[in-house]
Amino acid sequence: MKLKYFTLMLAASVLAGCSNFDTINTDPSKSSETQPEFLLGNAQKRAADLLYGTYYNGRIGMELGQYWMGTDKTSDGRFLFTDEGLWGSLYSGPLMDLQEIRNYYGRHPQEVSANMIAVSEVMKTWLFHILTDVYGDIPYSQALRGDEIPRPEFDEGRKIYPALLENLKNQIGVLGNAGSGAIRGDIVAGGNAQQWIRIANALRIRIALRMMDAMPAEAAAVLTEAAQNTLTGITQDVFFPYNLAAATNRFPYNDVERPLVEFAVTTTLVDYMKSVSDPRLPIYARPDDTNGQYVGKPYGKEENDPIMIRLSKPGLKAYAGDAKGYIITYSEIAFALAEAAARGISVGGTAADWYEKGVTASMKQWGVTDEKVIAAYLEKVPYSETDWKNVIGTQKWLALYMQGIQAWMERLRLDNAKPGGGILFIAPVSGSLDPEVKDVPKRLKYPAATRSNNPENSKIAADRIGGDSQATRNWWDKQ
Numbered sequence: 001m002k003l004k005y006f007t008l009m010l011a012a013s014v015l016a017g018c019s020n021f022d023t024i025n026t027d028p029s030k031s032s033e034t035q036p037e038f039l040l041g042n043a044q045k046r047a048a049d050l051l052y053g054t055y056y057n058g059r060i061g062m063e064l065g066q067y068w069m070g071t072d073k074t075s076d077g078r079f080l081f082t083d084e085g086l087w088g089s090l091y092s093g094p095l096m097d098l099q100e101i102r103n104y105y106g107r108h109p110q111e112v113s114a115n116m117i118a119v120s121e122v123m124k125t126w127l128f129h130i131l132t133d134v135y136g137d138i139p140y141s142q143a144l145r146g147d148e149i150p151r152p153e154f155d156e157g158r159k160i161y162p163a164l165l166e167n168l169k170n171q172i173g174v175l176g177n178a179g180s181g182a183i184r185g186d187i188v189a190g191g192n193a194q195q196w197i198r199i200a201n202a203l204r205i206r207i208a209l210r211m212m213d214a215m216p217a218e219a220a221a222v223l224t225e226a227a228q229n230t231l232t233g234i235t236q237d238v239f240f241p242y243n244l245a246a247a248t249n250r251f252p253y254n255d256v257e258r259p260l261v262e263f264a265v266t267t268t269l270v271d272y273m274k275s276v277s278d279p280r281l282p283i284y285a286r287p288d289d290t291n292g293q294y295v296g297k298p299y300g301k302e303e304n305d306p307i308m309i310r311l312s313k314p315g316l317k318a319y320a321g322d323a324k325g326y327i328i329t330y331s332e333i334a335f336a337l338a339e340a341a342a343r344g345i346s347v348g349g350t351a352a353d354w355y356e357k358g359v360t361a362s363m364k365q366w367g368v369t370d371e372k373v374i375a376a377y378l379e380k381v382p383y384s385e386t387d388w389k390n391v392i393g394t395q396k397w398l399a400l401y402m403q404g405i406q407a408w409m410e411r412l413r414l415d416n417a418k419p420g421g422g423i424l425f426i427a428p429v430s431g432s433l434d435p436e437v438k439d440v441p442k443r444l445k446y447p448a449a450t451r452s453n454n455p456e457n458s459k460i461a462a463d464r465i466g467g468d469s470q471a472t473r474n475w476w477d478k479q
Contacts, residue, residue: 036101036116037185043097043120044187047127048240048325050090051405053252055083058263061404064440065397065411066425067284068263068314069297077300079440079470080433084447087135090127091143098124099144113181115193118171122200125164125171126327129207132157133409134444136474137461151454154461158475161211165222168200168207175200188240188327199238201230202328206406209336210413212343213478223340227347231330234365240325250321260319264311268425270296272418273398276380279368284401285312300428317367318402326403331365334358335396342388352383355392362399384419391419412442412477434470441470442477 050056059076062068069077076082098120105112131138140160142152155163174180175193183191189199208222231237242251250256265285273281274294281294288295288310297311317323337347338354347354356378363374384391393416400407411425418424427439434441445468451458462468465475 033104033107034100035185036104036113036120039097039101039104039185040116040120040123040183041185041187043094043123044240046097047090047094047123048242048327049252050086050093051130052323052325052402054262056086057402057404058253059083060086060444061406061408062263062402063404065400065404065407066266066268066299067401067404067407069266069299069301070262071264071297071303071311072262074301074303074430075433078428078430078433079437081444084445084449086444087131087447087450090131091139095124095127095144098127113183114174114177115180115183115196118174118180119183119186119189119196121167121171122196122203125167125200126203128160129164129203130405132160133210133474134405135446136443136465136472139457151457153457154464156464156475158214161207161215161476162218164207165204168204172197172200188238195236198230198232198236199328201226201228202238202333205230205333205336206328209339210409211476213413214476220340220343220345223337224346227337227340231328231333234330234361237324237329237365238327239329240327242322242325244321251319251323251325253319254321254323255316255319256321261313264297264313265294266299267296268299270294270312272394272424277377278398279373279377280363280366280398280401283315283317283366283368285315288312298429299426300430300432302430323402329361329365329399331358331361331399332396332406334361335392335399338383339388339392342385342392351385351388351392355383355395358392358399359395362395365399366401381419387419387421389414390416390421392416394418394424397424408440411440412474436469436471442473443470445470 051061058068059070060081063070063077101120102117105117128138128140128143132140136157137154138157138160139152140155140163142149145152175197180193183189183193183196186192189195204222204226208219208226212219243249244256247256253260270281270285272278273284285294285296287293290310294312295310334354335358337349338351338358340347341349341351341354349357359378359381360374363369363377368374381391381395393410393414396410397407397416400410416424425440432438446458446462451468458468466472
C-alpha cells in the first residue's frame with residue numbers, strides 16, 4: 001500500500017513538473033530574445049561574409065568585374081554559375097536580422113532607440129540595392145514578413161530605387177536628432193550617428209548615379225544634396241573590420257593557413273596597369289613565382305592551358321586575414337562626384353578636382369602614400385573633359401578592386417573603354433557558356449528555389465523585366 005501511494009505521488013510530481021517546465025527552465029535575469037545590439041553586429045558580419053565570400057565576390061563579382069579569372073575552374077568566368085545562394089542568404093540572413101531589430105522594438109516600445117532602427121534601415125537599403133541591381137525586380141515592400149506573407153510580390157526595380165532614396169533621407173533626419181538614442185553593437189561605425197549620416201548620403205550618391213541615364217533630373221537633385229554631407233577622406237571609409245584573432249573573424253577568403261591559387265589576375269587588369277606604370281600593381285597582384293613577372297590570364301580562358309603555371313595570383317593584401325570588407329569608400333564617392341560635375345551637376349567642385357581626389361584616395365587606401373609617386377601617376381593618367389567617361393570610368397574601375405559586384409554594376413552602367421577609346425573589357429576568350437550572353441551578364445537569374453516556392457510572383461516579375469535571362473538589362477542600364 002505504501003509502495004502504491006509513493007508511486008502515485010511520484011507520478012503527480014512529475015506531471016506537475018512538466019506543466020511548469022517552461023517556467024523552471026527560464027532564467028528570469030536573462031532575455032529570451034536576441035537583443036538589437038547583437039542583431040546589428042551579427043547582420044554586419046553576415047553581410048560582409050556573404051559579399052566577400054569566395055563564390056559571390058570571387059567567382060561572380062571579381063570575374064564579372066574582369067579583375068580575376070579562375071584557375072581551378074573557369075565556368076563562372078564564362079557565365080555558367082553554379083551557386084544561387086546570394087538571394088536566399090541575404091534575405092534570410094542579414095536582412096532578417098536587421099528587420100528583427102524593428103520587430104523587437106515593436107514588442108518592447110519602452111526600449112526603443114530610433115537611431116538603432118535608423119542604422120538598421122540604412123543597412124537594409126544597402127543590401128536591397130545590391131539585390132535589385134543583381135536580379136532586377138525583387139520582393140521589397142512585402143519582403144521579410146514571412147509569417148504573414150510567405151509568397152511576397154516582386155516590386156519593380158524602377159520603383160524600388162526612389163523608395164530606397166526616400167528611406168535613406170528619412171533615416172538621415174532621425175540620425176540628426178540628438179535625442180534619437182544610442183547606437184549599440186555597431187561594428188562598422190562604432191555607434192557614431194554623424195558617420196551614419198555620411199554613410200547614408202554616400203549610398204544616396206551611389207544609387208543616384210546608377211540611375212543617372214534613366215532618371216537624370218531626380219538623380220541630379222539627390223547628388224547635389226547628398227554631396228554636402230558625405231565621406232570626406234579615407235579615414236571615413238566604410239568597411240567591416242576583419243582581424244586575425246580567430247578564424248571566424250578573418251576575411252572570408254584569406255591565405256592565413258594555406259596559399260590561395262584558385263584565381264589569377266586577368267590580362268585586362270595587369271596589362272592596363274603595366275601600361276601606365278600603376279604603383280598599385282604589386283598590391284593588386286603577385287609576380288609569377290617562376291620569373292618574377294606580372295602575367296595575367298586572358299579573361300574567359302579555359303584552365304587546360306600551358307601558361308597556367310606562370311600566372312600572377314591576386315596580391316597578398318587583397319585577401320589577407322585582416323583585409324577590409326568594404327561597404328563604400330571615399331574614393332568611390334570622389335569619382336561619383338567627378339562624373340556628376342562632368343555632367344554639369346553642382347557638387348561643390350570641378351570634375352578634374354574630384355577626379356584627382358579619387359585617384360589619390362584610392363592610392364592611399366591601398367597603401368601608396370608617397371605624394372611624388374601619386375603626382376607622377378596623375379601626369380600619366382590626366383583628366384580629360386572630352387573623354388571623361390573613359391578616364392573616370394577606368395580609374396573608378398581600378399579603385400573598386402575587391403568590390404566585385406559594384407565594379408560589375410559600374411561596368412554595365414558606363415560601358416567605358418580605356419582613356420582614348422581603346423578596348424578595356426573583352427568577351428570570354430574561350431566563349432560564353434550562356435548562349436544568350438556574349439560579352440557580360442546584365443543580371444543573375446532568379447534562383448530555382450524562388451521560382452519553385454513563389455512561382456506566380458516570380459513569373460510575373462520575369463515577364464515584366466523582359467525574361468528571366470542573364471541577357472536582360474536592368475531598367476537603369478541604358479547604354
